Amino acid sequence: MSYDSVRGAAPAPTDAAASWRGGTPVHDRSENVCVIGAGACGLTAIKNLREYGFGVDCYERETGVGGAWNWRHDRSPVYASAHLISSKPFTQFPDFPMPDSWPDYPHHTQVLAYLERYADHFGLREHIWFGTEVTKVEPAEDGRWDVTISGAKSGGSDRTQRYAAVVVANGHNWSPKFPTYEGLEDFKGEVIHASAYKDAAQLRGRRVLVVGAGNTGCDIAVEAAQQASRCWHSSRRGYWYAPKYAYGRPSDQVNDTVLSLRVPLRMRQWLFHRTMRRTVGDLTRFGLPKPDHKIYETHPIANSQLVYYLGHGSITPVPDVVRFTRDAVELADGRVAEPDLVILATGYLPRFEFLAPDLLNVDAEGRPRLYLHAFPPAYPTLAVTGLLQPDSGIFSLMHWQAVTVATWLRLRESAPERAASYWRRHHSDVSGRFNKAKVKQSTRHWFEVSHVDYLRAVEKTLREMEAGQ
Amino acid sequence: MSRTRIFRWREWASPVPPVQREVLTSQPVSKGFGEIDGGRPPLLFVPGFGHGAWAFTEKWLEHAAERGFAAYAMSLRGHGDSGAARHTTLRAYAHDVVQVAARLPRRAVLIGHGVGGLAVASALARYPARAGVLVSPVFGGFATFATALWRNPAGTLPAVFGAQLRLRRGQLFGRELGSSQAREYAARVTGVSAPLALWQLLLHRAPEQPVGDAPVLVVGSPDDRIVPLRALERAARRYGGAPLLFPGMGHDLMLDARWQEPIDAILDWLDKPG
Incomplete structure (x- = not known):
């Protein structure tokens, strides 16, 4: 059985376990990157990582793409009448526009059609394992990661694979927040x-x-x-x-x-x-x-x-x-x-059960403290994308996060010394708020960003990493 | 690597007005088992000023389909059977190209002719195409303007003052194309009423570098009476190459007598592994 032969990815390893972790075999996926989730955020992560030459394995516990926007999914929060609240130019991915014939504020089924088109157009589905849930992500030696999956891909039982990097794109609008009331x-x-x-x-x-x-x-x-x-x-x-x-x-x-x-x-x-x-x-x-x-x-x-x-x-x-x-x-x-x-209608809470809290630098209030809301300061090969609550459409922000992750991983390969010095200078800075306004306290205000302030910070980061490359 | 550009205020704050666009297609025919197109990317042909999708359906589209490519030809706004919009700019042309490209089933190769070449060059910065091909691309500038003024003063000069730009048969075709055929094609070439876009051609900034590292091929003729050889070479140099030249042909490579040579060369380039 060679599941690798169908991937257009890096040299396919053999199926034999290269190493062991706590008595279970670990299957080495060499330089491939693992993406968790095939919603809008995961899709743009696959697309951009592929564009930068990375092999990608994406795991999606549902049976289709689209994540929250796929109304067929149990955890999808959309309701029949849901329309976008940001207009098309702010909603679409910057390099894949929505059709001119669509209205200013598309319906949720159009968003799903758009994401499915995006997946087909860029040939992303062949990199996605559907019906497969990530149950554990643990650091291994040399900045690599052991990802334990369960579901269709692993034949129902657990299976652990080793990746060069992990991009967490599991979304934050699927776990309802229930307030407590007396009586x-x-x-x-x-x-x-x-x-x-x-x-x-x-x-x-x-x-x-x-x-x-x-x-x-x-x-x-x-x-x-x-x-x-x-x-x-x-x-x-x-x-x-x-x-x-x-x-x-x-x-x-x-x-x-x-x-x-x-x-x-x-x-x-x-x-x-x-x-x-x-x-x-x-x-x-x-x-x-x-x-x-x-x-x-x-x-x-x-x-x-x-x-x-x-x-x-x-x-x-x-x-x-x-x-x-x-x-x-x-x-x-x-x-x-x-x-x-x-x-x-009290909202949703982000959840990362497959990751130990210290990996994401989670503070006393349970909030991950990350550089650019994406990079944990202690783990250069782990990134969280889409953990944003912007004052505009989120897809383009996810796109640029994915580009930043891909550029960063490339820089680590091509110029390790420059990457290391870049990391020292920036990644411990987890204080960025990317919002000039004084945001009112709420359970989600800590990742409420202004799309302009956030994209300016991302652009600065990208320019700095691209300089001299 | 080019500098990444995130902020596109005009695209966000004042999007290009939508139009209906004409898209014609020629699909490869199945020759037995397997994928019909053998995994080859779809091709999108973009004509330039005065031309509609018809300029490609005449010869190239079918030829590409016969060689196994799903081929599409579009008309820019104000051309062919596409809708017209007021205040057409070069940005609107690039928008038209990206809109059609994103509707194709898979990542496409963009092939632009004349001003369509400039539209493709700009579109490559907005859409990660598989590859780009610029056929006799008109990147504008004063030398091109002077050439047009010299060869066709009556059709060019009024355009400076907001009237239509009219192209002449002599500018478009080489000597080998029979005069009756040339007359027939020239009759289908329309005037261009896009004063803003015409002025932008003189003054616009160079198109940005392609996203997604799309390779770009420049094709043309040293005997083109619209695009001088130096302009072809400059365009090719932007993408780190030299132009592929077909001496003796006119500006309209896709309609000229030896139309098959350039399209075969383009398809060979696309079929080349790596």
Whole structure:
């Protein structure tokens, strides 16, 4: 059995185990790189590593590409009506545009079609082992990694393979974050996380409380406004709800026009606030709290319809949930809502169970502390990509992260001394925030980045590594 | 290696307006078992000013398909059966090429002729093509302008003031092509109403280096009456090579009497291992 013969990769090793680890054989994959996950982030990692000449083995526990965007996957968070919140130029990979014929804000099924096309166009599927889960990633000698996999590829049992480098692209929108509430267990209504919300039919004729004013929470509240018999929308603070269009163009394109002129943050905040006042107006008249922060200080919410339905009285804005009782939900301002369905749009948490926390330099609060949010300071051949919460589309950021990883791994091979000195100078710096705005505290704020600040840092890194190459 | 460029503010903040694009194709025919195209990459032919996809469907497209390549020809905006858009710029042409290339089933080879060569050169910086071929590429500049003015003042001069650019039969074809055939082709060549793009041709910056290390071949004729030999050599030098020359032919290599020689040379180059 020679599974290697089908790979277009580096010289295929024989199947015989070259070494052992704790009594189990380790199969050497020589200079190949292991990519974990075949979602958008994993796909662009394969594509760019291949372009830089690396052999790649990618492991995907689901049976198709697309990760979170593949609605067939159990862990996919998308719901039937999900549309992008960043317009096409910010959503697509920089070197593979979405079709002109698609709308400014494509539907989630189009995103999946796009990712499938990307995989086929660049011939990525032949490097992916589907239905195969990575269970353990451990450092081996010489900066190499032992990756233990289980599933279709290993015939159901565990198998350990040794790689020159590992790129972790497992995504961070698949493990739901459940808040705890007093009395939740006694509540007789239905309580689901937004990840279990799939279709507006779930809301029809019911009394719905949506908790959370992120982009998902707002989308579901808007659907509930149209389908449910009653809709409460609970948010912990006042937010800025950016319309999807402004000045006749997608708002993010207007935003980047201003950014391209290098207008300082305070001026941009003033411009945004002024535009909002002049167009949408004061949202406190609908009963929403006044935002306690300036724009760009929380993850941006792009939703034109929420305000529309607030104005039609179809959504009742309410503050934080305090506790649940048998029949009702008590709110922070003393009001009581009596929903029969509660949807917790409270987000997702990143998880890396196959990696020991110290490998990712995880701090006391459980956050990986990485150079450029990608490189652990102690392990030059390990990288995490896609662990970002940008104020724009994430695909292009993942693309440039993948290019940076590939450039870095090449530099280590071609100029080890320069690479070592580069590493000493930069990689211990895990303090970069890549966000000029003072981001409000939340469980995800630590990887909330401004796409411009982050890409500037990546560009600087790439230029420095490319110099003299 | 070229400097990586991440920031493309204009692409982000003011994307090129979309148009409908004409794409014609000729597919190889199966000769028994195995993949029809033998793993060969698809080819995308991009015509230049005044020409539509027809310029390639005439001879080259079918010939490439016969040699086992899935071949496609497109028309840039404002040409052939593609839609027109106002304020057409060189950026819009490159956008058209990348849009069509990204819709092809696999990583494609981009083959551009004339100004289509410049569009391909720019597209190579935005899309990791398998390879690029520039056929009689018009990279613009004052020497090209002066040549055009000298050979065809009546068609060129009005374009300076925003009117259409009109190409003449004498600029496009060599002497070997029969005059009736040349007249027939020339009648299909349209005027070019893209004043912005024409001005950009004079003043634009050199295209960026290709991404993904795509190899680039420059093909042309020393007897081209639009692109001087020196311009061909300069274009080839940008990609670290020398132009492949076909003496005696005119600017329109794909329509001229000996059209088969250049396309065979291009396909041989693509078939060459490594």
